[in-house]
Amino acid sequence: MNRYLAGFRLQTALLRRAFGDLHTLLTVPVYTLIFLAMTDGVHRPGLSTDAVLAPALMGLWFMAVFTAGDLIVWDRHHGTLEPTVAAPGSLAPVITGRIGAVTLLSFVVYVESWAVGAGYGLRLTVHHPLVFLAGVVATAFATACTAAMIATLLVLPRNAQIYQNSVSWPLFLLSGIIVPISALPDWLRPLSRLSFLYWSAGLLRSALGTHPVDDALLRLTAVVLLGTVGAGAAAFLLRKVLTRLRVLGTLGYS
Amino acid sequence: MNAIQTRALRRVFTAGRDKRGKSGSRTALDGVDLSIPPGEVHGLLGPNGAGKTTLCKILSTVLVPTSGSASVMGHDVVTGLAAVRPLVGCVFGGDRGLYGRLSGRKNLAYWAALYGVPRRLIDGRTTTLLDRFGLAGRADERVETYSRGMKQRLHLARGLVHNPPVLLLDEPTTGMDPVSAMDFRRLIGELRNEGRTVLVTTHDMAEAEAVCDRVTLVNDGRILHSASPQELSALVSRYGRVEARNVPDTLTQRVRILPGVTRVATDTDGVTRIELASADAAPPVLRLLIERGVTDLATCRPGLEEVYLHLIADRGMEVGR
Numbered sequence: 370m371n372r373y374l375a376g377f378r379l380q381t382a383l384l385r386r387a388f389g390d391l392h393t394l395l396t397v398p399v400y401t402l403i404f405l406a407m408t409d410g411v412h413r414p415g416l417s418t419d420a421v422l423a424p425a426l427m428g429l430w431f432m433a434v435f436t437a438g439d440l441i442v443w444d445r446h447h448g449t450l451e452p453t454v455a456a457p458g459s460l461a462p463v464i465t466g467r468i469g470a471v472t473l474l475s476f477v478v479y480v481e482s483w484a485v486g487a488g489y490g491l492r493l494t495v496h497h498p499l500v501f502l503a504g505v506v507a508t509a510f511a512t513a514c515t516a517a518m519i520a521t522l523l524v525l526p527r528n529a530q531i532y533q534n535s536v537s538w539p540l541f542l543l544s545g546i547i548v549p550i551s552a553l554p555d556w557l558r559p560l561s562r563l564s565f566l567y568w569s570a571g572l573l574r575s576a577l578g579t580h581p582v583d584d585a586l587l588r589l590t591a592v593v594l595l596g597t598v599g600a601g602a603a604a605f606l607l608r609k610v611l612t613r614l615r616v617l618g619t620l621g622y623s
Numbered sequence: 624m625n626a627i628q629t630r631a632l633r634r635v636f637t638a639g640r641d642k643r644g645k646s647g648s649r650t651a652l653d654g655v656d657l658s659i660p661p662g663e664v665h666g667l668l669g670p671n672g673a674g675k676t677t678l679c680k681i682l683s684t685v686l687v688p689t690s691g692s693a694s695v696m697g698h699d700v701v702t703g704l705a706a707v708r709p710l711v712g713c714v715f716g717g718d719r720g721l722y723g724r725l726s727g728r729k730n731l732a733y734w735a736a737l738y739g740v741p742r743r744l745i746d747g748r749t750t751t752l753l754d755r756f757g758l759a760g761r762a763d764e765r766v767e768t769y770s771r772g773m774k775q776r777l778h779l780a781r782g783l784v785h786n787p788p789v790l791l792l793d794e795p796t797t798g799m800d801p802v803s804a805m806d807f808r809r810l811i812g813e814l815r816n817e818g819r820t821v822l823v824t825t826h827d828m829a830e831a832e833a834v835c836d837r838v839t840l841v842n843d844g845r846i847l848h849s850a851s852p853q854e855l856s857a858l859v860s861r862y863g864r865v866e867a868r869n870v871p872d873t874l875t876q877r878v879r880i881l882p883g884v885t886r887v888a889t890d891t892d893g894v895t896r897i898e899l900a901s902a903d904a905a906p907p908v909l910r911l912l913i914e915r916g917v918t919d920l921a922t923c924r925p926g927l928e929e930v931y932l933h934l935i936a937d938r939g940m941e942v943g944r
C-alpha cells in the first residue's frame with residue numbers, strides 16, 4: 370500500500386508540474402466537436418450518445434497509453450529506473466499507483482465531452498445512474514490495468530512510441546466506438562469481445578438510454594475481468610522485463 | 624562475515640554488432656575476489672572502463688553477474704535479492720537518476736517512501752538530510768535548476784534515506800567544487816563513525832588516500848593490488864620522479880648514476896624526467912641539481928595511470944587489449 374501511495378503521490382506531483390503531458394486532454398473537446406458535426410448528433414438523438422461518449426473514452430485511453438504507457442520507458446531513459454529497482458519490494462504497485470494517478474485525472478474527459486455536447490445544445494440524461502457510475506469505475510480500472518500492460522510492453526523495443534498510436538486506432542475500431550461493430554467484416558467481429566472497451570462502451574451507452582439495461586452485471590464483469598487479465602499480464606511481463614534488463618545490463622540505458 | 628564479499632566474480636557484456644557486423648563481447652569484471660569487513664571504508668580505484676561501476680551495480684542488484692558470486696552481509700545478490708536491497712544504499716552519480724521537475728525535497732520523500740521509511744518519519748528524515756548536505760536553502764526548488772554538484776549531493780542524500788548499513792558510492796565527488804569535496808571527506812568520516820561499510824569508487828588517488836581504510840586498484844576487470852593508504856602512498860612515492868628544465872648533458876650523466884635513479888630522459892621541450900625507485904632517492908638528486916644551478920625543477924607524484932603502468936609492468940601483465 371505504501372509503495373502504491375508513493376507512486377500515486379509521485380505521479381500527481383509530476384503531472385502538476387507538466388501541463389505538457391496533459392495535451393491529450395485538450396484533444397477531447399476537439400474530437401467531440403468533430404463527432405458531433407459528423408453525426409449531426411443534435412438532430413439524430415440515436416447517435417448523439419456516441420458522439421459524446423466516444424471522445425471521452427478515446428481521451429481516457431490516450432491518456433493511459435501516452436502518459437501512463439511511457440512511465441517505465443521515461444524512467445529508464447532518465448536513469449531513475451535503476452534506483453527504483455534497487456529499492457526493496459516489487460515495482461508493480463509503484464507503477465500501478467502512478468497509472469492510478471493518471472487515470473483519476475483522466476475522469477475530466479467525461480466533463481469535457483459533456484460540456485462540449487451541452488454547448489452544442491445537446492441534453493444527455495443518464496437514465497441509469499448506478500449502472501453508469503459502475504461502468505465508469507470499471508472502465509477506469511480496466512484502462513489503468515491495460516495501460517500497465519502496455520507500459521511494460523513498451524520497455525523492450527526501441528522506438529516504442531510509434532506503437533502507442535498504432536495500437537490505439539485498431540482498438541477503437543474493434544470496440545465499436547467510432548463506427549458500429551456491424552460495419553466491420555464478419556471475421557473481425559468476434560475479436561471485439563476481447564476488448565474491454567467494447568464492453569465499456571456498450572454498457573455506458575445503455576446506461577444513457579431510456580431502455581432497461583440488459584445484462585448489466587455480465588457486461589460489468591466482462592470489463593473487470595478483461596482488466597484483471599491485463600493487470601496479471603502486466604505483473605508477469607514486468608517481472609520478465611526487469612530480469613531481462615538486469616541480465617542485459619540495460620536497466621540504466623546509457 | 625564480511626559486509627561485502629565477491630568470489631571469482633565475472634561479468635561479460637554482449638555488445639551489439641560493430642560496423643563490420645561482428646557481435647563482440649566485453650569482459651567488464653574478470654574474476655574479482657574482494658572481501659570488505661563491516662565498518663571499513665574501501666576505495667576502488669581504476670581508470671575508465673576498469674569495471675568499478677559494474678561491480679557497484681552488481682552489488683546493488685541492478686545487474687546480474689555472468690558467473691561467480693557476490694554477497695552483502697552474507698546475502699547473495701542474486702538468490703537473496705530481497706534481503707540485500709534494504710541493506711544497500713547506492714549513489715550512482717551524475718545528472719541522471721532524479722526527477723528534475725520535482726524539488727529536492729519531493730525527490731527525497733519519494734525515495735524514502737519507496738525504501739519503506741514510515742510515513743510519519745519521512746518529513747523529518749528528508750529535512751535532516753537536506754540540511755546535512757547543504758541543500759536546505761534550495762530544497763523546494765526543482766532539481767533541474769540545481770548545479771551538478773548540488774545534484775550530486777542530492778544523490779548522496781538519497782543513498783542515506785533509508786539509513787543503510789552498506790553504502791556504494793560510485794564517483795561521489797564528480798562535479799563537486801573543492802570545498803564540497805572536503806565536506807565529502809568529512810562525511811565519509813562520519814559514515815565510518817556510524818559503523819557503516821562504504822565502498823567508494825574514484826579516479827582520484829589523493830581522495831582515496833584521504834578517506835579509505837583500504838584501497839583496491841582495479842584495471843581491466845581485474846584486481847591489481849589491495850593496500851592500505853600508507854602502503855599506497857609508499858607505492859606512489861616509490862614511483863615518484865623529478866622534473867627539471869635546462870639540465871646540461873654532463874649533469875644528466877652524473878644524475879643517472881645516483882642510487883635509486885631508474886631512468887633519465889630529456890624530451891624535445893628540454894624537460895628532463897628523472898624516475899626514482901624509492902622515496903629516499905629524491906633528496907640527493909635535488910641537492911645535486913640545485914648545486915649545479917638548476918632551479919627550474921619539481922618533484923612529481925605519479926598519477927594513478929602511472930602507478931597502474933608500473934604495477935602492471937611489475938606483474939608482467941599486458942596493458943590494454
Ligand SMILES: Nc1ncnc2c1ncn2[C@@H]1O[C@H](COP(=O)(O)OP(=O)(O)OP(=O)(O)O)[C@@H](O)[C@H]1O
Pocket residue numbers: 617618619636637638649650651669670671672673674675676677678
Ligand atoms: N551496458 C553495457 N553494455 C556493454 N558494455 C558495458 C556496459 N556497461 C559497461 N560496459 C563495459 O564494461 C567495462 C567496464 O565498465 P564500467 O562502467 O564498469 O567501468 P568504470 O570502471 O566504472 O569506468 P569509469 O571510470 O569510466 O566510470 C567497459 O569496457 C564498458 O564499456
Ligand SMILES: [Mg+2]
Pocket residue numbers: 675676677793
Ligand atoms: Mg564508472
